[in-house]
Amino acid sequence: MEPLDLDISEGELELPSEPMMLNMGPSHPAMHGTIRIVVELSGELITKADVQIGYLHRGFEKMCERGTWTQVFPYVDRCNYVSPMLNNVGFALAVEKMMGVTVPERCQYYRVVLGELARICDHMICNGAMCMELGAFTPFLYHARARDIIWDIFEEETGARVTHSFGRVGGMAAPPTQYFKEMIRAGLPRVQKFLSDSERLLVKNRIFLDRLEGVGRISKEDALALGWTGPTLRSTGAAYDVRRAHPYLVYDRMEFDVPVGTTGDNYDRFMCRMEEIRQSMRIIDQALEQMPDEGPINIDDPRIMLPPKGEVYTTIEATIQHFKIVMEGIKVPAGECYSYTEGGNGELGFYMVSDGSGTPYRLRIRPPCFAVTQGLEQMITGLMIPDVVPTFGSLNMIGGECDH
Amino acid sequence: MAKAPAPNPWTKPRGEAIKLKVIPRPQRTAEVQSYVPAFLKGMSITMRHFFKNTKEMVLGQKPDPVLEGLEEGITTINYPEEKRPYPERFRGLHRLTLRQDDSPRCVACLCCSTACPAQCIHIVAAEYPEGDTRRGYERYPSSFVIDELRCIFCGFCVEACPCDAIRMDTGMHATAYDSREQFIYKRELLMSFTGRDGSRETANPRHEPGDETHPGVTREHMEH
Numbered sequence: 001m002e003p004l005d006l007d008i009s010e011g012e013l014e015l016p017s018e019p020m021m022l023n024m025g026p027s028h029p030a031m032h033g034t035i036r037i038v039v040e041l042s043g044e045l046i047t048k049a050d051v052q053i054g055y056l057h058r059g060f061e062k063m064c065e066r067g068t069w070t071q072v073f074p075y076v077d078r079c080n081y082v083s084p085m086l087n088n089v090g091f092a093l094a095v096e097k098m099m100g101v102t103v104p105e106r107c108q109y110y111r112v113v114l115g116e117l118a119r120i121c122d123h124m125i126c127n128g129a130m131c132m133e134l135g136a137f138t139p140f141l142y143h144a145r146a147r148d149i150i151w152d153i154f155e156e157e158t159g160a161r162v163t164h165s166f167g168r169v170g171g172m173a174a175p176p177t178q179y180f181k182e183m184i185r186a187g188l189p190r191v192q193k194f195l196s197d198s199e200r201l202l203v204k205n206r207i208f209l210d211r212l213e214g215v216g217r218i219s220k221e222d223a224l225a226l227g228w229t230g231p232t233l234r235s236t237g238a239a240y241d242v243r244r245a246h247p248y249l250v251y252d253r254m255e256f257d258v259p260v261g262t263t264g265d266n267y268d269r270f271m272c273r274m275e276e277i278r279q280s281m282r283i284i285d286q287a288l289e290q291m292p293d294e295g296p297i298n299i300d301d302p303r304i305m306l307p308p309k310g311e312v313y314t315t316i317e318a319t320i321q322h323f324k325i326v327m328e329g330i331k332v333p334a335g336e337c338y339s340y341t342e343g344g345n346g347e348l349g350f351y352m353v354s355d356g357s358g359t360p361y362r363l364r365i366r367p368p369c370f371a372v373t374q375g376l377e378q379m380i381t382g383l384m385i386p387d388v389v390p391t392f393g394s395l396n397m398i399g400g401e402c403d404h
Numbered sequence: 405m406a407k408a409p410a411p412n413p414w415t416k417p418r419g420e421a422i423k424l425k426v427i428p429r430p431q432r433t434a435e436v437q438s439y440v441p442a443f444l445k446g447m448s449i450t451m452r453h454f455f456k457n458t459k460e461m462v463l464g465q466k467p468d469p470v471l472e473g474l475e476e477g478i479t480t481i482n483y484p485e486e487k488r489p490y491p492e493r494f495r496g497l498h499r500l501t502l503r504q505d506d507s508p509r510c511v512a513c514l515c516c517s518t519a520c521p522a523q524c525i526h527i528v529a530a531e532y533p534e535g536d537t538r539r540g541y542e543r544y545p546s547s548f549v550i551d552e553l554r555c556i557f558c559g560f561c562v563e564a565c566p567c568d569a570i571r572m573d574t575g576m577h578a579t580a581y582d583s584r585e586q587f588i589y590k591r592e593l594l595m596s597f598t599g600r601d602g603s604r605e606t607a608n609p610r611h612e613p614g615d616e617t618h619p620g621v622t623r624e625h626m627e628h
Contacts, residue, residue: 070560159493163558177493201450204445205439213429256423261427262426309607314609326515326519
C-alpha cells in the first residue's frame with residue numbers, strides 16, 4: 001500500500017505562517033481591571049495590538065446628573081478604587097472651585113494627609129501587583145501588609161476601608177479622630193520597613209531587572225502627545241506634577257522632590273512610584289507637623305454645610321436649613337469650571353457645568369488612566385507576549401477610572 | 405471698563421522651583437550580573453520573616469492583631485472565632501432608634517430615602533390614629549424597608565436624618581444569607597438592633613408633644 005502523503009511536497013508540511021490572533025483578557029489575571037488586548041502574533045512577537053477598553057463602563061457621568069452634588073461622592077469613590085480618597089478630595093475641590101470657597105486650613109492639611117496616604121496605597125498596589133505578575137509573590141505580600149496598615153488608619157478615620165465617601169463640599173464628613181496623628185506616626189515607619197524589605201528583594205535581582213530594563217519604552221514627546229500625566233509621564237523625564245506646577249490645598253508649603261526618570265521604560269516607572277511613596281511620606285510628616293490640632297474642619301456657610309445635629313434636633317431654623325440642603329442639594333452657581341488635581345495615576349480632572357440648581361447639569365471626568373492606556377498599543381507592539389504583563393502592570397490602569 | 409477677574413482662592417501661585425530627583429539607572433555590576441549575591445540576600449530577607457513568623461507560632465507568642473497590629477509577625481485572625489473590633493466610626497448595618505415607649509423615633513420625613521444615592525430605603529408614611537397625642541404633630545413609618553443588597557454603606561442616610569432615627573452604629577457588617585428576600589430588612593428587624601454598646605437611646609432630646617418643656621412650646625431659653 002502506498003503511503004498517503006506521497007505526493008505532498010516538503011513545503012506544505014511546515015507550520016502555517018500566517019499570524020495568530022490571541023485574546024488577552026477581558027478577564028485575565030494580568031489584565032487587572034477588565035481590559036481586552038487582541039494581539040496579532042508572529043511566533044511570540046507582537047506585530048499588532050488592539051487595546052479595547054470599556055468592559056467596566058457604568059455610565060458614571062450620566063449617573064452623576066441624577067442626584068445632588070453631594071451624592072456624587074460615592075460614585076467618585078468607585079472611579080479609582082485603589083485610591084478613593086484622592087478622588088474624594090479632587091471632586092470636593094472641584095465643586096469648591098466652582099462656588100469660589102476655600103476650606104479652613106485644618107481641613108486642607110487633613111485632606112493633604114489623607115490624600116497622600118491614598119497615593120501611597122495606590123503606588124504600592126501598582127508596584128506590588130506588577131512584581132506578583134512577574135513571579136515575585138513575596139514583595140506583593142509585603143506591600144499588601146503595608147497597605148493594610150494604611151487601610152486600618154482609613155477605617156478608623158472614615159468608617160470604611162475602601163469606599164470611604166468621606167469628602168464633602170466645603171469640608172470633610174467628620175473631623176480627625178483623637179488619635180489621628182499618633183496612628184499615622186506609628187504606622188508609617190512600619191510601612192517604610194515593609195517597602196524597603198520588598199525593594200531590597202527586587203532592585204538588585206537580575207531576573208527582575210531583565211524583565212523591566214529597556215522594556216516598554218516610550219519617549220517624552222510621545223508621552224506628552226498622548227496626554228500622559230502622573231508617574232508614567234514623569235518616568236519619561238517630563239517633570240509635570242500638578243502638586244508642584246499648580247499647587248492646590250497646602251502643597252505650596254510642603255517640601256518634596258519630583259522624581260523623574262530618564263528613559264521611560266518599565267524600570268523607570270517602577271522606581272518613580274517607589275520614590276514617590278517616599279516623597280509622599282515626607283509630605284505627610286510635614287503636614288502632620290504643621291496641621292493645627294484645633295479649629296474648624298468645615299467652612300462656616302449655612303448654604304453649604306448641614307447645620308450641627310444638636311440644633312437640628314431642637315430648633316426649627318436649623319431643621320428648615322437641614323431639609324433645604326438634603327432635599328434640594330447645595331446650590332452651585334451657574335457656570336462651568338475645570339478643576340484638576342494630582343490623582344494616583346496623574347492629572348485627575350473634573351469638568352463640570354452647573355445650571356444653578358442642586359444637581360450637576362453635566363459632569364465630565366478626565367481620568368488619567370484613559371490617556372495612559374492609549375499608549376499601551378504602541379508600547380507593546382514589537383515586544384513579546386510576556387513583556388505585555390509588566391508593561392501593562394506598570395501603567396497601573398484602573399478599570400473603573402478608565403471606563404468611567 | 406472690563407471688570408478685573410476676581411482672584412481665585414483655589415489655585416495658588418507657584419512657589420519655589422521644582423526640585424527634581426532623577427532616578428538612577430540600574431547598575432549592572434558583577435554582583436548583579438552573577439545573580440548569586442542578590443539571591444542570597446533575598447533569601448536572608450524572606451527567611452528572617454519566615455523565622456519570625458514561625459517562632460511566634462511555635463512559642464504561642466502571636467501578637468494581638470489590634471493592639472500589636474504594627475508588630476512584626478503574623479497578625480492573622482481565626483475568623484469567626486476571633487473578631488477584630490470595628491472602629492468607632494465604622495458604618496455597619498442600620499438600625500432604627502426607639503423612643504421611651506419603644507415606638508420608632510422616625511417621623512417618616514423621607515430625608516434618608518432622598519439622600520440615599522443607591523435608593524435602597526423605602527418608607528410608607530402614616531398618620532397616628534385618632535386620639536393619639538402625636539396625631540397632627542408628626543407621622544410615623546408604617547413600613548420602613550432597607551434593601552441591604554442595594555445599600556452601599558455610604559452613611560448619607562445617617563447624616564440626613566434630622567431626628568437621629570436611623571443609625572449605622574450596630575457594629576455588624578452585612579451578613580451573607582441564602583436568598584435575596586432575607587436581605588430586605590423590615591421595620592421590626594431594624595428596630596430590634598441595638599448599638600454596639602447595647603443601647604437603643606438616641607441623642608435626640610426632642611420631647612413628646614404636650615410636654616411642658618418642649619422647646620416648641622416656649623422658646624425663652626433659646627438663643628435666637
